[in-house]
Amino acid sequence: MTVENLPNVGLGTWLLTDFNELKHAIQAAWETGYQHIDTAQVYNNEYDIGVILKDLAIDRSELFLTTKIAPMNYKKHTKTSVHQSLQRLGTDYLDLVLLHAELNKTLNLSAYQALLELQKEGIIRHVGVSNFSIAGIQDLVEATGVKPYCNQIVCSPTTRSAELEAFCLSEGILLTGYSILKPYFTPNPFYPDSALTDAEKAKLDTLCKKYDVGIGQLLNKWALQHHYHIIPKSSNPKRVKENYQLDFDIAASDMSIIDEMNRYSAAEYREDVKKWENNVTEEQLENGLLYEQHFK
């Protein structure tokens, strides 16, 4: 069946750059029923995903494919980079293209307008953003009159931006949560204070026992119950399958136990947003992130 809207559960692919690992993950996802794959120009795996989709003979109309514009491509190369992504992914349209991160107002708008033009041409079905603040979204809407389809943002028990979440939901902008599981395993390098303490992990382990589920299922379900779409990543086919088995409900009192672990403020979120801009140089904006030959 054709997938027109963002599915609730998709496969994340950040750091999945080993061809065989990626292939096994996509195969397991497809066999399980996933219909969404999330990638990005900076993940450097679009070409491999294209090859794998062809190898597995996955019907394009049954897949929702998301990619993200590298911030280096905002100034001059947005459209060229989308055409390169299409070629790498072996497709003639993308279901969703996101601005990967918020930069300054002028750069954001330049890239957003380019995507809206490609949407008019039928190359992109939905245009969205990622890591955008409330102000960043408001600027885009004020200038173009078009709300982004979704905002893909960090969401874990320790890093939930409640103010931004409420804004997006009230504006009808879909939320996609990323790095939901990370703080349970390794400190997320982008959010150094996000690691869960042993006491917090023990509380989550108790909830896993209560619902007879794994940690992936518990936290992914928690995010879904907060109205997020989710894109868990796993290189392990068993865990890819497990992340889709979410047919249980977390009671409100247990949701609160997880919610209380949040230590991420709206001010911190705004500071994090600024870091993205500081990481892109003028030279990178001039040259863009365009891959040579073979697109790898």
Ligand SMILES: NC(=O)c1ccc[n+]([C@@H]2O[C@H](COP(=O)([O-])OP(=O)(O)OC[C@H]3O[C@@H](n4cnc5c(N)ncnc54)[C@H](OP(=O)(O)O)[C@@H]3O)[C@@H](O)[C@H]2O)c1
């Ligand atoms: N827009 C952005 O700026 C942005 C930033 C970060 C991520 N993302 C997207 O969001 C996706 C998900 O985020 P993420 O990659 O940071 O990580 P994640 O989904 O939070 O997963 C973190 C780690 O948990 C492990 N894991 C997954 N399922 C598990 C399970 N059921 N049980 C135990 N362990 C499990 C995985 O390791 P194994 O591989 O060993 O299973 C994985 O490396 C990314 O892949 C990417 O597509 C977007």
